[in-house]
Amino acid sequence: MELIAGFFRELYDNTGWNFVFLYEQYEYDRVLEGMWVSIKLIVASLIFSLVVGFIGAWAQGANSRIVRYGIAGYIQLFRNTPPFVQILFFYFVLGNLIPTYDAGGYQEGYIDSFGWAVISLGFFAGAFNTEIFRSGIEAVPESTREAAEALGYTRLQSYMHVIFPLAFRVCLPALNNNLVNLLKTTTLAYGIAVPEMMYTANQIWSDNVNVSEMMIFLFFFYVGLVAVLVYGMHKWEKSMKIPGYG
Amino acid sequence: MDTGKGMRNNSMSSADGSIATDMPVLLPVVEQSRQAALIERREGTYRLNMQPRHALWVVVIFIVAGATAQAATPEGLISPMAAIFKWAPFILWGPEGQLTGFALNLIISFFAMLIGTVAGVALGLMQISLLLPVRRGSWLVTQFFRNSPWLVLLFTIMLLFPFEIDLGFVVIPIPDWMKAVIGFSLPVMANISEVVRGAVISLPSGQWESAESLAFTRRQTLWMIILPQCVKRMIPPWINWYCILAMATPISSIMGVEESVTFTAQALNAEGDRPELIPVFYAFLLIIYFVYTYPIARWSIQLEKKFAVKT
Amino acid sequence: MSEISSNGGAAWTSDQPMVSIKDVHKSFGDLKVLNGISMDVMKGECICIIGPSGSGKSTLIRCVNALNDVQQGSILVEGLEVNDPGLDKLELRKKVGMVFQQYNLFPHKTAIQNIMMAPIQVLKQDEKEVEERARMLVKKVRLEGKEDSYPGELSGGQQQRVAIARSLAMTPDVMLFDEVTAALDPETVKEVLVTIQDLAEEGMTCILVTHEMGFAREVANHIYFTDRGIIVEHGTPATFFDDAKDPRTKEFLSQIL
Numbered sequence: 001m002e003l004i005a006g007f008f009r010e011l012y013d014n015t016g017w018n019f020v021f022l023y024e025q026y027e028y029d030r031v032l033e034g035m036w037v038s039i040k041l042i043v044a045s046l047i048f049s050l051v052v053g054f055i056g057a058w059a060q061g062a063n064s065r066i067v068r069y070g071i072a073g074y075i076q077l078f079r080n081t082p083p084f085v086q087i088l089f090f091y092f093v094l095g096n097l098i099p100t101y102d103a104g105g106y107q108e109g110y111i112d113s114f115g116w117a118v119i120s121l122g123f124f125a126g127a128f129n130t131e132i133f134r135s136g137i138e139a140v141p142e143s144t145r146e147a148a149e150a151l152g153y154t155r156l157q158s159y160m161h162v163i164f165p166l167a168f169r170v171c172l173p174a175l176n177n178n179l180v181n182l183l184k185t186t187t188l189a190y191g192i193a194v195p196e197m198m199y200t201a202n203q204i205w206s207d208n209v210n211v212s213e214m215m216i217f218l219f220f221f222y223v224g225l226v227a228v229l230v231y232g233m234h235k236w237e238k239s240m241k242i243p244g245y246g
Numbered sequence: 247m248d249t250g251k252g253m254r255n256n257s258m259s260s261a262d263g264s265i266a267t268d269m270p271v272l273l274p275v276v277e278q279s280r281q282a283a284l285i286e287r288r289e290g291t292y293r294l295n296m297q298p299r300h301a302l303w304v305v306v307i308f309i310v311a312g313a314t315a316q317a318a319t320p321e322g323l324i325s326p327m328a329a330i331f332k333w334a335p336f337i338l339w340g341p342e343g344q345l346t347g348f349a350l351n352l353i354i355s356f357f358a359m360l361i362g363t364v365a366g367v368a369l370g371l372m373q374i375s376l377l378l379p380v381r382r383g384s385w386l387v388t389q390f391f392r393n394s395p396w397l398v399l400l401f402t403i404m405l406l407f408p409f410e411i412d413l414g415f416v417v418i419p420i421p422d423w424m425k426a427v428i429g430f431s432l433p434v435m436a437n438i439s440e441v442v443r444g445a446v447i448s449l450p451s452g453q454w455e456s457a458e459s460l461a462f463t464r465r466q467t468l469w470m471i472i473l474p475q476c477v478k479r480m481i482p483p484w485i486n487w488y489c490i491l492a493m494a495t496p497i498s499s500i501m502g503v504e505e506s507v508t509f510t511a512q513a514l515n516a517e518g519d520r521p522e523l524i525p526v527f528y529a530f531l532l533i534i535y536f537v538y539t540y541p542i543a544r545w546s547i548q549l550e551k552k553f554a555v556k557t
Numbered sequence: 558m559s560e561i562s563s564n565g566g567a568a569w570t571s572d573q574p575m576v577s578i579k580d581v582h583k584s585f586g587d588l589k590v591l592n593g594i595s596m597d598v599m600k601g602e603c604i605c606i607i608g609p610s611g612s613g614k615s616t617l618i619r620c621v622n623a624l625n626d627v628q629q630g631s632i633l634v635e636g637l638e639v640n641d642p643g644l645d646k647l648e649l650r651k652k653v654g655m656v657f658q659q660y661n662l663f664p665h666k667t668a669i670q671n672i673m674m675a676p677i678q679v680l681k682q683d684e685k686e687v688e689e690r691a692r693m694l695v696k697k698v699r700l701e702g703k704e705d706s707y708p709g710e711l712s713g714g715q716q717q718r719v720a721i722a723r724s725l726a727m728t729p730d731v732m733l734f735d736e737v738t739a740a741l742d743p744e745t746v747k748e749v750l751v752t753i754q755d756l757a758e759e760g761m762t763c764i765l766v767t768h769e770m771g772f773a774r775e776v777a778n779h780i781y782f783t784d785r786g787i788i789v790e791h792g793t794p795a796t797f798f799d800d801a802k803d804p805r806t807k808e809f810l811s812q813i814l
Contacts, residue, residue, distance in 0.1 A: 077536065082535050088507070096521055150622055186395075
């Protein structure tokens with residue numbers, strides 16, 4: 001560790017390239033904090049968006065017209081409005097509606113900016129996931145559906161045990177794309193002061209005036225995360241492969 | 247469903263456009279198909295879309311937001327609806343004498359799309375080049391800009407790009423919004439590059455082979471045979487990326503560009519940050535983007551259908 | 558064996574027909590598919606329904622299993638009225654097993670998992686018991702060694718046999734077969750038919766929609782010929798094939814045989 005620190009200190013002295021977080025403990029801790037919050041944010045929004053997509057896709061096949069049109073309206077709304085404005089709306093508008101508690105002199109909402117970011121991003125990506133899962137569901141042959149019904153499965157049971165597992169495999173590539181997009185979109189949480197990596201980097205370069213270096217680091221960080229996600233999805237796709245199918 | 251189309255062999259069109267037939271037993275079917283055609287023309291091909299319902303959702307949000315806010319308005323203060331009317335022009339096109347606000351969002355989106363498309367097509371063609379270093383290099387550039395968050399790219403350009411370019415004989419100032427244009431055009435370029443590459447490789451290899459056997463050079467094949475066919479396939483995703491771009495432009499408010507979100511925040515400030523106004527103003531923001539993007543998205547679906555039928 | 562019917566009527570006893578179809582009419586929108594079908598199937602009988610395409614045979618047995626609703630008429634399965642809007646579909650599917658023409662099996666589960674799924678998840682039976690029963694069924698349909706194969710790795714005929722085993726795992730009293738060999742190539746058709754023949758000889762009540770005339774002649778107790786939504790003629794194999802009365806039947810038979 002000392003070697004790395006020493007190397008980067010020398011680099012700064014000789015060339016002016018200031019990767020301060022690699023030789024200063026304080027900045028290093030800040031970066032780790034930021035990275036951790038970023039990763040938490042990404043994982044939480046990913047999972048939430050998958051849940052929303054799962055429920056939305058099921059609801060789109062519901063018998064009630066109101067439910068079907070409701071879901072269609074939700075999808076169109078979230079697809080045709082800016083995600084950044086959605087985050088602001090959730091944080092400022094809905095944030096005002098929830099109850100608050102006394103956090104030592106000022107009122108703090110029960111859901112903080114991190115929570116609102118997860119909710120907003122989850123609904124945003126969930127709208128796309130609903131469509132993706134829906135197209136996967138429609139790719140399941142009608143006769144498979146009927147075979148499940150003939151065996152006595154209720155609609156919910158056949159959705160959970162038969163239809164969704166098959167639909168999921170069909171739509172993995174499109175899902176992959178959408179999840180990568182979600183990862184990139186999480187940076188917008190910066191706008192409501194969620195202390196993730198982008199925000200932390202901003203703080204660091206405000207203190208140390210090393211914008212370019214932090215930028216380089218940021219690029220590495222995010223492109224690296226995307227690479228990890230793509231690799232993970234690829235592995236997942238492989239493990240879900242059914243011998244002889246598709 | 248039988249639309250009577252198969253019966254056309256036995257019918258003749260008369261001068262006034264109605265379908266005449268010499269087989270009396272077909273008359274009811276002919277009448278049925280004429281009715282069906284009239285209905286189709288009146289309704290358009292909007293079978294799948296629930297257009298009125300979607301607009302209903304938007305209106306519902308606005309009304310709910312407005313109504314709850316209206317109910318909470320104390321005496322003597324301007325009501326939320328009136329506030330919207332007062333500030334809408336400001337949010338939409340900024341103060342007199344400049345074109346900022348929502349108009350600036352659109353301007354940024356137009357220019358970024360323009361630059362992004364030109365650069366993206368070039369990059370996409372480079373990805374299918376026969377020269378390995380060109381292919382590899384362009385692939386790297388494409389992947390890099392595709393997988394970087396738009397906010398990070400925007401930050402990079404806005405902080406590191408010079409604020410003016412000194413050409414010696416003239417100094418060109420580069421205002422914030424122009425830097426934003428460049429910042430947005432980078433990911434657009436990368437995505438258009440992928441669209442172009444995808445379109446080209448989706449054409450059957452028979453096209454290339456038959457062109458080759460007719461002694462076309464690679465460049466001729468590309469420009470006269472492959473690309474014209476690709477254009478059709480590229481248009482729906484291209485429009486889709488424009489919509490995504492248009493909805494990404496509010497990000498530039500973080501960097502202080504004077505566009506719709508910035509002005510909305512300023513307007514709320516000017517009205518004293520009253521909590522009743524916040525939902526209405528943000529709902530208004532959502533609505534103007536929805537009203538702009540939704541028709542474009544629907545149009546691209548229509549185009550997709552039209553192109554699908556022809557091939 | 559007697560059962561209480563769902564609408565509190567008289568208990569069903571085995572001297573009554575197991576499946577009783579009375580004057581059933583069904584339309585898809587404007588298209589009338591079933592025009593007053595009536596038939597009775599006694600316990601242990603093997604019935605074949607034959608006829609040209611579009612005559613309503615598949616629709617009929619789908620109605621018996623409540624996959625399609627009927628506009629008019631009644632279908633009683635062991636005393637259970639299928640046309641009753643308050644019908645407990647689970648009760649019905651415990652009595653009636655169905656095998657389809659195509660893509661029956663769940664591709665993401667192995668053969669044995671396909672067979673075991675429904676009894677465990679729908680009937681909530683004990684897993685150990687179900688597994689034992691499933692392995693016996695695999696043996697019965699002559700697919701030992703293929704328990705852990707995925708449907709994608711099995712031939713069409715093997716898949717249909719797994720599908721039969723899967724329906725049998727629910728211990729039904731009636732089995733419906735909807736043209737189960739129509740999508741198979743001739744070599745594999747035989748193995749499926751042998752399996753169904755075994756079932757019929759063991760006393761399972763079977764209703765088959767099929768084009769396999771040889772099978773019908775050998776195995777069926779009764780044959781029904783449908784055309785345009787009505788039963789044109791019916792009889793035992795002997796009377797039906799050798800002594801058909803209706804001209805439509807004769808025409809159909811001359812085309813098929």
